[in-house]
Amino acid sequence: MRTEQELARLCTAGDREAQGELYSLYASRLYALCYRYVADREEAQDLMHDAMIKAMDSFKSFSFTGEGSLYAWLRRLTVNVVIDRLRQMSKLRLVPLDQTIEPGITDTDDDAADNIPAQALLDMVAALPSVRRTVFNMYCIDGFSHKDIAAAIGITEKGSASILAKARAQLKSQVNDYLKRTGR
Amino acid sequence: MKDFDDIFKQRLEGYEMKLPDTDRDAFLNRQATRERFARRRRTYLSIAVGLPAAAAIIMALAFTISLLSKQDDVTVDSTQTPAGQEQVIPAQGNEGICTDGAVEWVTLTLDGDDDWGKPMENAQLSESPGEEDVFMVVDESPEFPGGTSALMGYLRDNMVVPDSCRENNIQGRVLVTFIVEKDGSITKPVVVKSVHPILDAEALRLVSAMPKWKPGRQNGEVQRVKYTIPVNFRKDYYKNLADTIIEEDIMASTKDKTF
Numbered sequence: 114m115r116t117e118q119e120l121a122r123l124c125t126a127g128d129r130e131a132q133g134e135l136y137s138l139y140a141s142r143l144y145a146l147c148y149r150y151v152a153d154r155e156e157a158q159d160l161m162h163d164a165m166i167k168a169m170d171s172f173k174s175f176s177f178t179g180e181g182s183l184y185a186w187l188r189r190l191t192v193n194v195v196i197d198r199l200r201q202m203s204k205l206r207l208v209p210l211d212q213t214i215e216p217g218i219t220d221t222d223d224d225a226a227d228n229i230p231a232q233a234l235l236d237m238v239a240a241l242p243s244v245r246r247t248v249f250n251m252y253c254i255d256g257f258s259h260k261d262i263a264a265a266i267g268i269t270e271k272g273s274a275s276i277l278a279k280a281r282a283q284l285k286s287q288v289n290d291y292l293k294r295t296g297r
Numbered sequence: 298m299k300d301f302d303d304i305f306k307q308r309l310e311g312y313e314m315k316l317p318d319t320d321r322d323a324f325l326n327r328q329a330t331r332e333r334f335a336r337r338r339r340t341y342l343s344i345a346v347g348l349p350a351a352a353a354i355i356m357a358l359a360f361t362i363s364l365l366s367k368q369d370d371v372t373v374d375s376t377q378t379p380a381g382q383e384q385v386i387p388a389q390g391n392e393g394i395c396t397d398g399a400v401e402w403v404t405l406t407l408d409g410d411d412d413w414g415k416p417m418e419n420a421q422l423s424e425s426p427g428e429e430d431v432f433m434v435v436d437e438s439p440e441f442p443g444g445t446s447a448l449m450g451y452l453r454d455n456m457v458v459p460d461s462c463r464e465n466n467i468q469g470r471v472l473v474t475f476i477v478e479k480d481g482s483i484t485k486p487v488v489v490k491s492v493h494p495i496l497d498a499e500a501l502r503l504v505s506a507m508p509k510w511k512p513g514r515q516n517g518e519v520q521r522v523k524y525t526i527p528v529n530f531r532k533d534y535y536k537n538l539a540d541t542i543i544e545e546d547i548m549a550s551t552k553d554k555t556f
Contacts (some may be wrong), residue, residue, distance in 0.1 A: 127332050129325060136321050141313040148314055158316065162324050169328060202505050211532040226301075231308040238305065254309055281301065290306075 119185035121172040136165065139184060143191050144236070149250050150195045152239035160198060164191040192255055197267050199247060226288050237287040245280035252277055431476055431521045432513065439513035439522050440479035451505055452528055459495065467493050468532050471500040474525045481509035489525065500528040 115123070115131070123131035145163060147157035168190055175186045214275070238246060247266060251257040252273070259270040259277075301508035439447035462468070469492035476484045486504040488497045506524070 129329065133321065133325055136324055140321070140324070142311060144316055145312045145314040149309060149312075151317075157314075158320065162327060165324065166328055166331065168547075193340050200303055202502070218353055229308075231312050234305055234308050235312065237307070254306050273418070284305070285301065 115247070117180070118177045121132075121175050121177075121183060122132070122168055125172045135168075139187055140165070143187060146191055147195055148198070148246060149235060149238055149254070150192075152243075154248065160195055161191070163198075167194060168192065188255065192257075193265075194253065196247070196251075199243065200266065211233075225292050229291060231290065235292060237284055237291070239281055240287065241283060242292045245276055245283065248273055249280040249284070278293040313534065381445065404540040431523050432515055433523050435513040435515040435519075435520055435522050437514040439481075439524055442508055448507075448526065449529075451507065455503055455506070456499065456528075456530065458499060458530065462493075462495060462530075463532055466532070467496065468530045469493070469496065470494055471528045471530065472525055472527055473500050473504045474523060475504055477510045477512055477522050477523060477524050479512050479519045481505055481512045483510065496528075496530045500529075503528060 115134070120131055122134060140161060144157055144279050145162045147152060147160040147164070151157050151160065163189070168187055169188070175183065177183070187194045199213065203288050221234075241249060244266075248262055250275075251265070252259065257265070259273040263270045357447060383549050441451070456466075470490070471488060471492050472490035473486050475486040478484055483504060486501050491497050512519045513524075516522065
């Protein structure tokens with residue numbers, strides 16, 4: 114196996130084999146990442162391709178800082194591609210009314226929640242309205258700050274925090290529902 | 298709160314989803330096509346810029362020479378000798394051809410007027426890499442699923458316009474042009490007749506969010522087709538605010554920002 118730097122260099126040079134390796138290493142993870150944001154398989158696949166292709170052109174801005182830094186870099190780039198697309202489609206503006214949540218959520222049993230399969234959690238995230246989904250993904254999973262989020266999707270930091278709170282509340286009620294359904 | 302987030306973070310951060318088996322090749326082909334086009338574009342661009350420049354220089358030179366020596370015929374003959382070397386227009390990947398102006402000029406003058414158009418045409422074509430021709434008219438037009446009346450219904454039912462438009466009597470007909478791709482997806486929506494920025498933006502959103510169309514066909518083959526639809530904004534359609542709201546927390550937090 115090649116080092117991450119070498120892989121990046123060869124990809125930019127148009128080495129088909131290296132590009133194939135890059136794909137094999139990261140495609141399915143980046144695909145899941147895109148899906149987490151757009152909740153649509155086809156769209157996610159398309160975005161993943163776009164992101165990987167963009168990566169081919171921008172590897173020169175990648176600097177190796179240790180094992181795994183290539184994925185970290187790819188991941189950030191992918192999130193940016195996703196956000197651009199969401200903004201373009203103005204998906205970040207509307208939320209259907211029926212998806213707003215009722216207050217009065219009971220606390221979740223975190224230990225029980227630990228056993229929920231990842232796919233079920235992913236479905237819950239996918240079911241969030243797109244703005245909440247975006248903020249939750251960026252903040253809680255991909256490690257962006259409220260400041261980053263505010264700049265990326267054009268809201269204020271306070272707005273980002275309040276949307277996050279709503280996203281959490283909605284997820285919590287979904288987790289509770291799930292636990293109730295599965296009898297745990 | 299941290300614990301709750303961690304449930305999701307730990308499980309979803311590196312989560313992998315299975316892709317179709319064909320996807321890897323599809324991706325690699327796409328990238329290969331892109332690289333090929335990028336190369337070609339660079340080449341043609343340099344020709345498009347280089348040829349006229351070289352021509353101008355050489356014509357000036359030739360003119361000077363013809364002034365200096367009255368023996369025009371001899372001069373012409375000497376330049377025509379390399380005529381046998383046909384077409385110096387490069388194959389793909391052959392870059393930097395314009396560095397030598399003299400070589401260019403020989404090609405240019407000997408190939409005659411017809412070739413003027415060639416590199417220019419190609420340069421224009423390659424401006425949109427990876428794309429094929431777009432048809433304006435085809436045997437079988439693309440169609441919104443369910444036909445035109447379904448399309449009008451879709452537009453009317455999904456239209457979301459702020460209250461201010463109703464109050465200020467903002468209405469009209471926005472024309473949007475877009476391309477129906479071979480797979481029926483919609484790309485490149487553009488407003489060709491504008492009414493008001495709010496309505497234009499909403500028309501673009503509506504068009505971009507349309508379900509996949511039935512693609513157009515020419516001689517039985519699916520093709521990319523350019524298509525224009527009117528989006529009618531009428532005050533009596535502006536009733537759908539009850540079904541969809543503009544998320545209040547966003548509105549509240551965007552006081553000075555617009556997007």
